[in-house]
Amino acid sequence: MKSLPMSKFPxxxxxxxxxxxQKGGAVFVRQGSTDHAIYSRIVDGKRYSAPVQMRKKSLxxxxxxxxxxxxxxxxxxxxxxxx
Numbered sequence: 001m002k003s004l005p006m007s008k009f010p011x012x013x014x015x016x017x018x019x020x021x022q023k024g025g026a027v028f029v030r031q032g033s034t035d036h037a038i039y040s041r042i043v044d045g046k047r048y049s050a051p052v053q054m055r056k057k058s059l060x061x062x063x064x065x066x067x068x069x070x071x072x073x074x075x076x077x078x079x080x081x082x083x
Contacts, residue, residue, distance in 0.1 A: 020082065041072065
C-alpha cells in the first residue's frame with residue numbers, strides 16, 4: 001500500500017493524537033518525569049511503546065506519524081484513524 005503523503009497527515013494537538021492512539025487500541029502506560037507520556041500497543045503478541053509529547057497545541061505532522069509508526073500502525077489503519 002502507498003505511504004500516506006505528509007501533506008495529507010494533519011498537524012494535531014497532543015489531545016487529538018492521544019484520542020487517535022486510543023481509538024486504534026493503544027493504552028496509556030505511564031507519565032514520565034518530563035512532559036512525555038508513554039503509550040503502548042500489542043501487535044501480533046509483541047508490545048510496542050512510544051513517547052507522546054503532552055500539553056502541545058500543535059505537533060508536527062512528521063512527529064505524529066512517527067509515533068503511529070512506532071506503535072506499528074499500518075498505512076491503511078492510519079488513514080482510517082485520521083478520518
